[in-house]
Amino acid sequence: MLTLITIAATGIIILYTTFFKSRKLLVPIAITGALTALAFNISDWNTNQLLFNNMMKIDNYSVAFNSVMILSLILILLLSHQYFKGVDKNVSEIYSLLFFSFTGACLLTSFNNFTMLFIGIETMSIPLYVLAGSKKFSIRSNEASFKYFIMGSFATAIFLLGVALVYGVTGSFNMSEVSEYISATAKISSLMKLGILFIVISIGFKIAAAPFHFWAPDVYEGSPTLVTTYMATVVKVAGIAALLRLLTGCFIGAAAEWQHILEAFIILSFVIGNFGAIQQQSVKRMLAYSSISHTGFMLLAIIAINQFSASSLLYYSLSYSLATIAAFAVLILVKNYKNSDASYESFNGLAKHNPFLAFVMLTAMLSMTGIPITAGFFAKYYVFLASVKSGYSWLVICAIIAALVGVAYYFRIIINMYYKESNSEKIIKDNYFVISLIIATAITLAVGILPQFIIGLI
Amino acid sequence: MTEGIPLNYFLILSTLMFFIGIYGFLTRRNLITILMSVELILNSVNINFVAFNNYLYPDRLQGHFFTLFIIAVAAAEAAVAIAIIINIYRNFKSINVEDANEMKY
Amino acid sequence: MIFLFYLLSGVALLSALMVVFSRSPINSVIHLIICFLAIAGHYILLNAQFLAVVHIIVYTGAIMVLFLFVIMLLNLNKENEPHKKLYTKLAAIISGGMLLLVLTGAVKSVALIPFNEKFDSQIGLVGNFGKILFNEFMLPFEASSVLFLSAIIGAMILGKKEKITNNE
Numbered sequence: 001m002l003t004l005i006t007i008a009a010t011g012i013i014i015l016y017t018t019f020f021k022s023r024k025l026l027v028p029i030a031i032t033g034a035l036t037a038l039a040f041n042i043s044d045w046n047t048n049q050l051l052f053n054n055m056m057k058i059d060n061y062s063v064a065f066n067s068v069m070i071l072s073l074i075l076i077l078l079l080s081h082q083y084f085k086g087v088d089k090n091v092s093e094i095y096s097l098l099f100f101s102f103t104g105a106c107l108l109t110s111f112n113n114f115t116m117l118f119i120g121i122e123t124m125s126i127p128l129y130v131l132a133g134s135k136k137f138s139i140r141s142n143e144a145s146f147k148y149f150i151m152g153s154f155a156t157a158i159f160l161l162g163v164a165l166v167y168g169v170t171g172s173f174n175m176s177e178v179s180e181y182i183s184a185t186a187k188i189s190s191l192m193k194l195g196i197l198f199i200v201i202s203i204g205f206k207i208a209a210a211p212f213h214f215w216a217p218d219v220y221e222g223s224p225t226l227v228t229t230y231m232a233t234v235v236k237v238a239g240i241a242a243l244l245r246l247l248t249g250c251f252i253g254a255a256a257e258w259q260h261i262l263e264a265f266i267i268l269s270f271v272i273g274n275f276g277a278i279q280q281q282s283v284k285r286m287l288a289y290s291s292i293s294h295t296g297f298m299l300l301a302i303i304a305i306n307q308f309s310a311s312s313l314l315y316y317s318l319s320y321s322l323a324t325i326a327a328f329a330v331l332i333l334v335k336n337y338k339n340s341d342a343s344y345e346s347f348n349g350l351a352k353h354n355p356f357l358a359f360v361m362l363t364a365m366l367s368m369t370g371i372p373i374t375a376g377f378f379a380k381y382y383v384f385l386a387s388v389k390s391g392y393s394w395l396v397i398c399a400i401i402a403a404l405v406g407v408a409y410y411f412r413i414i415i416n417m418y419y420k421e422s423n424s425e426k427i428i429k430d431n432y433f434v435i436s437l438i439i440a441t442a443i444t445l446a447v448g449i450l451p452q453f454i455i456g457l458i
Numbered sequence: 459m460t461e462g463i464p465l466n467y468f469l470i471l472s473t474l475m476f477f478i479g480i481y482g483f484l485t486r487r488n489l490i491t492i493l494m495s496v497e498l499i500l501n502s503v504n505i506n507f508v509a510f511n512n513y514l515y516p517d518r519l520q521g522h523f524f525t526l527f528i529i530a531v532a533a534a535e536a537a538v539a540i541a542i543i544i545n546i547y548r549n550f551k552s553i554n555v556e557d558a559n560e561m562k563y
Numbered sequence: 564m565i566f567l568f569y570l571l572s573g574v575a576l577l578s579a580l581m582v583v584f585s586r587s588p589i590n591s592v593i594h595l596i597i598c599f600l601a602i603a604g605h606y607i608l609l610n611a612q613f614l615a616v617v618h619i620i621v622y623t624g625a626i627m628v629l630f631l632f633v634i635m636l637l638n639l640n641k642e643n644e645p646h647k648k649l650y651t652k653l654a655a656i657i658s659g660g661m662l663l664l665v666l667t668g669a670v671k672s673v674a675l676i677p678f679n680e681k682f683d684s685q686i687g688l689v690g691n692f693g694k695i696l697f698n699e700f701m702l703p704f705e706a707s708s709v710l711f712l713s714a715i716i717g718a719m720i721l722g723k724k725e726k727i728t729n730n731e
Contacts, residue, residue: 015716114524115700118524119527119710126717130720139549145545146542150492154499156500156531161476161499164503165669167520171518190668477662480659481583494592501598522613525614529618532621537629537715538718
C-alpha cells in the first residue's frame with residue numbers, strides 16, 4: 001500500500017516543482033521517489049495482505065511484478081534528463097503524468113476486485129492518452145494520441161460489457177467469489193463465456209496482442225520515443241501481469257474457454273508481429289512490431305497456466321523490459337544525432353566511433369532474439385518449458401519458428417552497426433543516460449548467466 | 459417498480475443500444491460523433507449493471523457502484539478527449555478521422 | 564408500468580438512432596441528451612434514484628454541455644462530413660449484427676438465473692450509497708482521485724495554447 005501512496009505522492013510533489021523553476025531537481029526527485037517506492041515494495045515481500053475489504057491483494061506475485069516495473073520506470077527516468085533537454089514547456093507535468101499512470105500500473109498487479117481492475121486500467125490509460133500527444137505541435141504525435149484514445153475507450157467499453165455479463169451471472173466483483181462460483185457450477189453459462197471473451201479481448205487491446213494490435217505501430221511511432229518506451233515496457237508488463245492474475249485468480253475454472261482465445265492471439269501475434277517487423281524500414285516501427293511478437297511469447301506463459309507460469313512470465317518481462325529500454329535508448333540518441341527518421345541506415349558504422357552504444361544495442365538485440373548468455377535465451381527457454389509441460393508442444397514449435405524469423409530483423413541492425421561504414425562521430429550523452437544503459441546491459445547479462453535468482457522467486 | 463417487466467427486456471434494450479453505439483463508432487468520421495457513440499456504448503452497459511443489480515441481487519449495491527465509477531471515469535475520459543480534439547483541430551483544421559492519417563506503412 | 568418501460572425504451576432507442584444518423588453534430592448532441600434523459604428514467608424504474616440524479620447531472624449537465632461548447636467553439640456545425648463508403652457501412656452492420664445476435668442469444672438464457680424477490684424501495688437513495696461507498700468501496704473511490712487529477716493536468720497540458728517552439 002505504501003508503494004502506491006509513494007508513487008502517487010511523488011507525482012504530486014513533482015507537480016509543485018514547477019513553481020521553483022528548477023529543472024535540475026526534477027530527475028533526482030523522481031528517482032528518489034521511485035527508489036523509495038521500490039524499498040517499500042520489497043518490504044512487502046512474504047506478507048500476504050488483503051486490504052480494504054478484499055479490494056487489493058498484495059502477495060509475492062504483485063511485489064515481484066511491481067519491482068520489475070519500478071526498475072523499468074527508474075531506467076526510463078534516467079533517460080529522460082537528456083531527452084527533455086531543450087524542451088522548456090510542461091516538463092514537470094509530463095513527469096507527474098508518468099507517475100500517475102504508474103499508479104494505475106501498480107493497481108493492475110495487485111487488484112482483487114473487478115472495480116479495482118477497471119480503475120487501474122483507466123488510471124494507467126488516461127495519462128497515457130495525454131502523454132502520447134505531449135509533443136503538441138507534431139502532427140504524428142497528435143494522431144498517435146487520438147488513435148490511442150479511440151482504441152482505448154473502445155476497449156474499455158468492451159471490457160465493461162464483459163464485466164457486466166460476469167456480474168450478471170455471479171453477482172459479485174470479488175475475484176475469489178467469482179472463482180468459487182465457477183468451480184461450483186458444472187456447466188458454464190453462455191453469458192459467462194461471452195463475459196470472459198470480452199474481458200480477455202479488451203486486455204488483448206491494452207497489451208497489443210494481434211488481432212487487436214492495429215493501433216500499436218502507429219501509436220508507438222507517433223508518440224515521443226520516451227513515452228513509447230514506457231508503453232512498450234511498463235504498460236505491457238502491467239497488462240500481462242493483470243491478465244495472468246485475472247485468469248489464475250478468477251477464471252481458472254473456465255480455462256478451456258479462454259485457452260482457445262489465447263491460442264488465436266499467440267499464433268496471430270507471431271505471424272503479424274514477425275512479418276510486420278521484417279517489412280519495416282524504420283527501426284522504431286520495427287520495435288513496435290517486434291513488441292507484438294514478444295506479446296505472443298508472454299501469452300505462451302499464460303496459456304500454460306501451471307506452477308511455472310508466473311515465474312517464467314516474470315523472467316520474460318524482466319528480460320524484455322531491459323532489452324526494450326536499452327534499444328529505445330540507443331534509438332533516441334541515434335535519432336537525435338542524425339536528426340533522421342531512425343531508419344536502419346542511421347545505425348551504420350555505430351561501432352567504430354561509439355563502441356559502447358554499439359555494445360549496448362548488441363546485447364539488447366541478442367537478448368530479444370534469444371541468444372545464450374543474454375537474459376533473452378533463458379526467458380524463452382522457461383516460457384517454452386512451461387507451455388510444453390501443459391501439452392502445448394505445437395505452439396512451442398510455432399514459437400521457435402517465430403524466434404528464428406526474428407533473427408532476420410534483429411541482426412540487420414547488428415550488421416549495420418558493425419559491418420557498414422559511415423562517417424559518424426562520437427555521440428554526446430549525459431551521465432544519467434550512461435548509468436541507465438550500464439544498468440540495463442549489466443542486468444541483462446547477469447540475469448542471463450544466473451537465471452535461478454529470478455526464476456525461483458515466485 | 460418493475461413489476462411485470464421481465465429482466466430480459468432491459469437486457470435487450472441495452473444490447474440494442476450497444477449495437478447502435480458500435481455502428482456509430484464504426485461508420486462516423488467526425489471525432490466528436492465517435493466520442494458520442496462511445497458514450498452510448500458505456501450507457502448501454504450501465505443499464506445492464508443496474509438491471510442485474512436490481513433484479514438479481516437487490517440486497518447488495520455493487521452494480522450501482524460500478525455504474526457510479528463508470529460515470530465518473532467517462533467524465534474524465536470525455537474531458538481528456540475534448541482536449542485532444544481541440545489540439546487536433548489546431549493542427550489539422552479539421553476533426554475528421556481520415557484527414558489525420560499521416561502515418562502509413 | 565410496462566407502458567412506461569416501452570415509452571422510455573422507444574424514446575431512448577429512437578434518439579440513439581438519431582445520434583448515429585443525423586448529419587450535423589449539434590443535432591447528435593441534442594438527441595444524445597434526450598437519450599440520456601430516457602436512460603435516467605430507466606434508472607428510476609429500476610429503483611436507482613441517486614444514480615438517476617447523478618446521471619443527469621454528470622452526463623446531461625456536464626459532458627453534453629462540454630460537447631456543445633466545443634462544437635460551437637470550433638464552429639463545427641457544418642454538414643460536410645463525408646460519407647463513408649457503402650462497404651464500410653455493410654461491414655459495420657454485419658459485424659455489429661453478429662455481435663447483436665450472439666448477445667441476444669446469450670441474454671435469452673438469462674431466464675435460467677434464479678430471480679430474487681426481495682424489494683426495498685429505499686435502497687437506491689443517497690444514505691445507503693454513502694455508507695457503502697466509504698466502507699466497501701473506499702479504495703476505488705480514493706484511487707479514482709488520482710485518475711481525476713491526471714485528467715485535469717492532461718486536459719490542461721493539451722488544451723493550453725502555446726507559441727510554436729522548436730522542441731524535439
